[in-house]
Amino acid sequence: MARRSRHRLLLLLLHYLVVALDYHKAYGFSASKDNQVVTAIEYQEVILACKYPKKTISSRLEWKKLGHGVSFVYYQQALQGDFKDRAEMIDFSIRIKNVTRNDAGKYRYEVSAPSEQGQNLEEDTLTLEVLVAPAVPSCEVPSSALRGTVVELRCQDKEGNPAPEYTWFKDGIRLLENPRLGSPSANSSYTMNTKSGTLQFNTVSKLDSGEYSCEVRNSAGHRRCPGKRMQVDDLDISGIIAAVVVVALVISVCGLGVCYAQRKGYFSKETSFQKSSSASKATAMSENDFKHTKSLKEVHLCDAPKPQLLHY
Numbered sequence: 001m002a003r004r005s006r007h008r009l010l011l012l013l014l015h016y017l018v019v020a021l022d023y024h025k026a027y028g029f030s031a032s033k034d035n036q037v038v039t040a041i042e043y044q045e046v047i048l049a050c051k052y053p054k055k056t057i058s059s060r061l062e063w064k065k066l067g068h069g070v071s072f073v074y075y076q077q078a079l080q081g082d083f084k085d086r087a088e089m090i091d092f093s094i095r096i097k098n099v100t101r102n103d104a105g106k107y108r109y110e111v112s113a114p115s116e117q118g119q120n121l122e123e124d125t126l127t128l129e130v131l132v133a134p135a136v137p138s139c140e141v142p143s144s145a146l147r148g149t150v151v152e153l154r155c156q157d158k159e160g161n162p163a164p165e166y167t168w169f170k171d172g173i174r175l176l177e178n179p180r181l182g183s184p185s186a187n188s189s190y191t192m193n194t195k196s197g198t199l200q201f202n203t204v205s206k207l208d209s210g211e212y213s214c215e216v217r218n219s220a221g222h223r224r225c226p227g228k229r230m231q232v233d234d235l236d237i238s239g240i241i242a243a244v245v246v247v248a249l250v251i252s253v254c255g256l257g258v259c260y261a262q263r264k265g266y267f268s269k270e271t272s273f274q275k276s277s278s279a280s281k282a283t284a285m286s287e288n289d290f291k292h293t294k295s296l297k298e299v300h301l302c303d304a305p306k307p308q309l310l311h312y
Contacts, residue, residue: 036126050092059113104130133221134160141228155197155214164218166197
């Protein structure tokens with residue numbers, strides 16, 4: 001009895017397994033394949049390949065671009081958006097004639113087609129990476145520098161993808177990343193950062209005078225900025241002394257001029273003139289006060305009562 005019950009249980013499990021497989025085939029469920037990565041250089045062509053067999057009349061295909069929102073690339077047997085003018089269909093695959101950096105991202109295709117077991121659905125996701133060549137970098141090179149000071153040259157690119165590496169050239173000759181491996185006669189005090197694009201001289205010397213240019217390079221291409229000359233000079237001690245002497249002479253001449261003016265009495269004449277002006281103003285005010293007082297006395301005399309004569 002125990003053996004019969006075990007056999008019945010096994011048969012029941014096999015029956016459920018067969019039913020599940022038939023259901024899977026009938027409704028076309030399929031596991032997604034490994035995510036493909038497609039790499040292309042900007043403004044060149046790329047093919048987003050669909051691994052499904054050749055297209056048939058009864059099959060239905062959709063391509064979507066995934067991101068913040070899902071957008072159709074191929075829907076109802078027609079390319080959508082700006083892909084109409086720069087892409088074409090090759091069976092189930094899409095051929096983009098001039099890919100741009102905006103096309104980078106994840107894409108998913110869905111293919112449904114009838115089969116003997118029912119409607120079959122297959123889908124897969126792939127990632128498109130667009131490589132962008134660097135633009136002409138902006139280079140900052142000082143036109144002059146003093147010997148023994150710290151000088152930094154800068155080079156920058158904002159377009160390249162992946163991030164480019166930087167190389168500096170002096171008079172058309174590439175500078176080594178490790179300056180100690182270079183010529184013994186060259187200055188070995190510089191530090192070059194190939195990631196950030198800086199070239200720094202800890203103690204610049206006259207040997208570092210020359211024309212400098214910077215090159216940026218990644219897997220999509222390379223560009224170089226025009227050369228700029230940097231002149232390294234010694235500190236001009238004689239020029240500083242001459243400037244100090246000129247300033248001292250100017251101050252001396254101004255002092256002598258002030259002394260000469262005082263001796264000639266230009267400042268005293270001005271003071272005496274101010275004093276005489278003040279005295280004349282005071283005299284005029286005194287005269288005006290005197291006239292005003294006199295007129296007041298006359299008015300009072302006129303208004304006083306006249307004495308009466310007594311008759312005997």
